[in-house]
Amino acid sequence: MGGFWAAVVPVLQMFFLSLLLLIMLPAMFGFSLGITETYMKILIKTLKWATLRIQKSSKEEETLKHSSSNGLIQRDDSSLEKEIGERRGNRRGDFALSDVFYFSKKGIESIVEDEVTQRFSSEELVSWNLLTRTNNNFHYISLRLTILWGVGVIVRYGILLPLRIFYDIILSYCWMNPQLACCNDGVDALHCRLKDWLSELVHVMCYRICARGLSATIHYHNRENKPKKGGICVANHTSPIDVVILANDGGYAMVGQVHGGLMGVVQRAMVRACPHIWFERAEMKDRHLVTQRLRDHVNDKKKLPILIFPEGTCINNTSVMMFKKGSFEIGGTIYPVAIKYDPQFGDAFWNSAKYNMVSYLLRMMTSWAIVCNVWYLPPMTQKEGEDAVQFANRVKSAIAQQGGLVDLSWDGGLKRAKVKDTFKQEQQKKYSCMVVGDDSSE
Amino acid sequence: RWRLFSDLLYKHNFSEIIQRASKIFVSHSQITRLYSRFHSLDKGENGALSREDFQRIPELAINPLGDRIINAFFPEGEDQVNFRGFMRTLAHFRPVEDNEKNKDPSAGEPLNSRNNKLLFAFRLYDLDRDDKISRDELLQVLRMMVGVNISDEQLGSIADRTIQEADTNGDMCISFSEFIKVLEKVDVEQKMSIRFLH
Numbered sequence: 059m060g061g062f063w064a065a066v067v068p069v070l071q072m073f074f075l076s077l078l079l080l081i082m083l084p085a086m087f088g089f090s091l092g093i094t095e096t097y098m099k100i101l102i103k104t105l106k107w108a109t110l111r112i113q114k115s116s117k118e119e120e121t122l123k124h125s126s127s128n129g130l131i132q133r134d135d136s137s138l139e140k141e142i143g144e145r146r147g148n149r150r151g152d153f154a155l156s157d158v159f160y161f162s163k164k165g166i167e168s169i170v171e172d173e174v175t176q177r178f179s180s181e182e183l184v185s186w187n188l189l190t191r192t193n194n195n196f197h198y199i200s201l202r203l204t205i206l207w208g209v210g211v212i213v214r215y216g217i218l219l220p221l222r223i224f225y226d227i228i229l230s231y232c233w234m235n236p237q238l239a240c241c242n243d244g245v246d247a248l249h250c251r252l253k254d255w256l257s258e259l260v261h262v263m264c265y266r267i268c269a270r271g272l273s274a275t276i277h278y279h280n281r282e283n284k285p286k287k288g289g290i291c292v293a294n295h296t297s298p299i300d301v302v303i304l305a306n307d308g309g310y311a312m313v314g315q316v317h318g319g320l321m322g323v324v325q326r327a328m329v330r331a332c333p334h335i336w337f338e339r340a341e342m343k344d345r346h347l348v349t350q351r352l353r354d355h356v357n358d359k360k361k362l363p364i365l366i367f368p369e370g371t372c373i374n375n376t377s378v379m380m381f382k383k384g385s386f387e388i389g390g391t392i393y394p395v396a397i398k399y400d401p402q403f404g405d406a407f408w409n410s411a412k413y414n415m416v417s418y419l420l421r422m423m424t425s426w427a428i429v430c431n432v433w434y435l436p437p438m439t440q441k442e443g444e445d446a447v448q449f450a451n452r453v454k455s456a457i458a459q460q461g462g463l464v465d466l467s468w469d470g471g472l473k474r475a476k477v478k479d480t481f482k483q484e485q486q487k488k489y490s491c492m493v494v495g496d497d498s499s500e
Numbered sequence: 501r502w503r504l505f506s507d508l509l510y511k512h513n514f515s516e517i518i519q520r521a522s523k524i525f526v527s528h529s530q531i532t533r534l535y536s537r538f539h540s541l542d543k544g545e546n547g548a549l550s551r552e553d554f555q556r557i558p559e560l561a562i563n564p565l566g567d568r569i570i571n572a573f574f575p576e577g578e579d580q581v582n583f584r585g586f587m588r589t590l591a592h593f594r595p596v597e598d599n600e601k602n603k604d605p606s607a608g609e610p611l612n613s614r615n616n617k618l619l620f621a622f623r624l625y626d627l628d629r630d631d632k633i634s635r636d637e638l639l640q641v642l643r644m645m646v647g648v649n650i651s652d653e654q655l656g657s658i659a660d661r662t663i664q665e666a667d668t669n670g671d672m673c674i675s676f677s678e679f680i681k682v683l684e685k686v687d688v689e690q691k692m693s694i695r696f697l698h
Binding site for chain 2: 131168169176
């Protein structure tokens, strides 16, 4: 037994090391040897085959949910005015016992399917992609499919996962060292520009290794609109990996709260080499302080563009939720970016209620791959007579349209917080106007 | 792998549930989708929904009658509703045309008949289930729907007028048959139905 291991271990080491070098080195310099591409091609072919098998077998039963994005029920957007208004006819104002019908129908509709709660859990896939986690209605389909799933499990946990973990170890080593070198107090002030350039290079390289480590295939579109120095980059938020995805193509200054744990260590390391903007939790409450610091950063034209996620929380990449107006009050050019992941290869959404950071990363490293499209949209600035909220909504619609996402005005904070009473009060006010018959008031 | 195991447990019961559920909802795919929905609302993962689970739906929380609608799911004195109860309540809102597909004479009046839809609405008012809508009960519902925007006096006179128009036997309350009479011209089937897409 001992002899067996003595023979196998060096072989394994060689295998991993060579794979590592073959994938990592090109990644650092931004070109590819085609290994990932070949892997992706095989993967796509396999998944297509699996889909066909599932569809064939489900034709015998009733049709599968062939389009989960269509929704479960037909929702007519009839407004309160239309529904109740039409039964009033000529009478100026009135209450009828049937008024409850409107509210109960809307209520039951929202129980069956609502626009908000579905955004805080992973998107349902149209067809199974051979991962257990996405299989909601497991029923045995065929032996071949099950075998394929089994092979998938072995490949993902046996080959991909260790490989990716290796990466992370090497990555953290690579990252910490240049950080220390760059922020060496002994570095001359004259070499400041060199230091900036070098640290930017190192950052991009590290992010590239990161991305390769997750088998991330990123397609950038409209790169002529890439965010420039002194601007603010605004994007929809799906997971912490968004940062890696965007930083693969250039340097950004991050904004955010100081975290504890693993994130905190990373944050502290990052800030020593690059001027990122981290806030204490208490400071976040002081909006003027936050706005001022961001403004200072933006006005310094030599500094990297700030990266902000105005939704404030992770959304499942089927929609864009309300943008908080804070980022839009700073003044400065906004560079909107739309990020859309392809859910077929791996679900990138971080459901922070269900998974902590470590289990999330493990899930990422055991998916097939991360495939996403990044669109750089033309820069936008606040128009005359437009307030911050309207500006935010305009940017949000542009991003939603480009990424093919649903544009919602619900607050992403509803993930954790209760909805504000003001919305209910609005409805009550509208209804009261109809009952009283007062057409002049709003 | 506990989650996987509990999922399998759900699925084991699932086929039994489907059997019984097909008496309530006809379409297999609808039952499956509703089950997914039930499961996603059930944050405690104990196979039953509580009132808090419903309140987590923002669109329902801002509905003026939200609490009454949630109440309709819970039988007397209970605060958990299982999938069967969930489906039974939702079944009231199936379109009436659906019944054409399921002609089962022994099944009795279907849950989504016009009468049963009206009964659902009646029960939104009649909180104490004494089969009468009293003036107070009517005022309560009115107050929920208008919020703070109408004075007590005005609301009171609206309630009085409504009862006067509906009440035929002079007991100053609205019984279920009086309720049906008042609404005989209203297209209940359309206003209290939800169309499934599959």
